[in-house]
Amino acid sequence: MTERVREGFTRLYGTVPEGVWAAPGRVNLIGEYTDFNEGFVMPLALPHTAVAAVSRRSDGVLRLHSADIEGPVVELRVDALNPLTDTSWAAYPAGVVWALRQAGHAITGADLHLSSTVPTGAGLSSSAALEVVTALALNDLYDLGLTRPELARLAQRAENDFVGVPCGVMDQTASACCVDGHALHLDCRDLSIRQVPFDLAARGLALLVVDTRVKHALGDGAYAERRAGCEEGARRLGVSHLRDVPYEDLDAALARLSDERVRRYVRHVVSDDHRVQRVIDLLDVGEVRAIGPVLTEGHASLRDDLRISCPELDLVVDTANASGALGARMTGGGFGGSAVVLAEASATDTITKAIEEAFTAAGFTAPRVFPAIPSAGARRLS
Known part of the structure; x- marks a missing residue:
C-alpha cells in the first residue's frame, strides 16, 4: 500500500512525496463512554490503517x-480554514491543519494523498486514523517536536472544534500511541498511558471484530444526549466528572438520583470504569481467558443502562457466547457498528459461521468478521 499511495501522489501532483505515513484504526476492548467522564479505557490498534x-x-x-x-x-x-463549514472526509485532515495553526505552529501548506483500509461506519475510528496520520506527517515534515499524546490532543481538537463531533481523546490516543502486541490503558484525566501485554496468539486465543455493517439513525444526536446526561449526573452528585464516584459508593450515589435516565447512565459509567480495572488486574496475573465474562457483563450494561445497543449487536453477542466464545461485547458509540468476541483460536471458525447463519436467519445484512490483532500505532513508512 505504501508504494500505491506514493505512486498515486506522484500522478496527482507531478512530484515525489517527501514521505509516507500510516496511522491505525482502533477497537476498544473495554471502557465505553468513560473517556469524556475522565475515566479509563483500554483500546488496541488494528492492522487496518490510513496511509x-x-x-x-x-x-x-x-x-x-x-x-x-x-x-x-x-x-x-x-x-481561510473555518470550523463547522465542511462535512466531507476532507474536514478531518483540514481540521488538523487548522488545529496546528491555532496552536501556533506555522503550517504553510501541504499536498496530501490518502488511502485507508479502516472500515468506515463500523465504530473503528476511521476518522481518528485520518487525523493522526495527517498530524504525524506534518509534525515530522515541519519539525514541530510534538509528542504522540500532544498530537492526539490536537487531532481531538480538530474533530471536536473543526468537524463538530464531541468525542473524547481515546480514539486519537490509541491511533497515535498504541504498541504492537499490547492494549493501551489510558487514564482520560491526566492522559497517562500504560502498555499492557496482550499477545493473544501466544495463548491460543483470538479477538474477533464483527462489523454488523449497520448504522442506525437512532445514533444521531444520541451520543451528545448521553454525554449531557452524564454531566448532569456529575453535577447532581457534586463531582466534576463521574470518574470521581468510587465504585464501592455507587449504590449510595444512585440512591441520590431521582431521574431514572441519569441514574442508568451513572451506573454504566462507574461500573464500566471498574470493569477496566478488573480486566487490567486479570491481565496482570495472566488470566486472559477470565476477561471474557467481564466483556459480556459490559455489553449488558451498554444494552440495558446506556441503551446504545441494537438487535444486530445483541445477536452477535448472544450467538457468539452460545457458540463457545469466552465473552463478547459491542464496542464504540453504538446503534450499529461493531462487536468484539474473545474466543479460543480453534473456535473462531465455528463462532464466525454461527454468527453469519444467525444474521441470515434474522434477515440482516451479512456481517464482516476479522481478527483484531493488537498492532502498532502511527508511524512513518518511508
Whole structure:
C-alpha cells in the first residue's frame, strides 16, 4: 500500500512525496463512554490503517485527495480554514491543519494523498486514523517536536472544534500511541498511558471484530444526549466528572438520583470504569481467558443502562457466547457498528459461521468478521 499511495501522489501532483505515513484504526476492548467522564479505557490498534503521502508547501495552499472516494483534489487556503463549514472526509485532515495553526505552529501548506483500509461506519475510528496520520506527517515534515499524546490532543481538537463531533481523546490516543502486541490503558484525566501485554496468539486465543455493517439513525444526536446526561449526573452528585464516584459508593450515589435516565447512565459509567480495572488486574496475573465474562457483563450494561445497543449487536453477542466464545461485547458509540468476541483460536471458525447463519436467519445484512490483532500505532513508512 505504501508504494500505491506514493505512486498515486506522484500522478496527482507531478512530484515525489517527501514521505509516507500510516496511522491505525482502533477497537476498544473495554471502557465505553468513560473517556469524556475522565475515566479509563483500554483500546488496541488494528492492522487496518490510513496511509498518507505528504509534502510541504510554502504558498498557503492545502491540497487533499483520497484514493477511496470519487472526486477531484480538494484545494483550500490554510489561512481561510473555518470550523463547522465542511462535512466531507476532507474536514478531518483540514481540521488538523487548522488545529496546528491555532496552536501556533506555522503550517504553510501541504499536498496530501490518502488511502485507508479502516472500515468506515463500523465504530473503528476511521476518522481518528485520518487525523493522526495527517498530524504525524506534518509534525515530522515541519519539525514541530510534538509528542504522540500532544498530537492526539490536537487531532481531538480538530474533530471536536473543526468537524463538530464531541468525542473524547481515546480514539486519537490509541491511533497515535498504541504498541504492537499490547492494549493501551489510558487514564482520560491526566492522559497517562500504560502498555499492557496482550499477545493473544501466544495463548491460543483470538479477538474477533464483527462489523454488523449497520448504522442506525437512532445514533444521531444520541451520543451528545448521553454525554449531557452524564454531566448532569456529575453535577447532581457534586463531582466534576463521574470518574470521581468510587465504585464501592455507587449504590449510595444512585440512591441520590431521582431521574431514572441519569441514574442508568451513572451506573454504566462507574461500573464500566471498574470493569477496566478488573480486566487490567486479570491481565496482570495472566488470566486472559477470565476477561471474557467481564466483556459480556459490559455489553449488558451498554444494552440495558446506556441503551446504545441494537438487535444486530445483541445477536452477535448472544450467538457468539452460545457458540463457545469466552465473552463478547459491542464496542464504540453504538446503534450499529461493531462487536468484539474473545474466543479460543480453534473456535473462531465455528463462532464466525454461527454468527453469519444467525444474521441470515434474522434477515440482516451479512456481517464482516476479522481478527483484531493488537498492532502498532502511527508511524512513518518511508
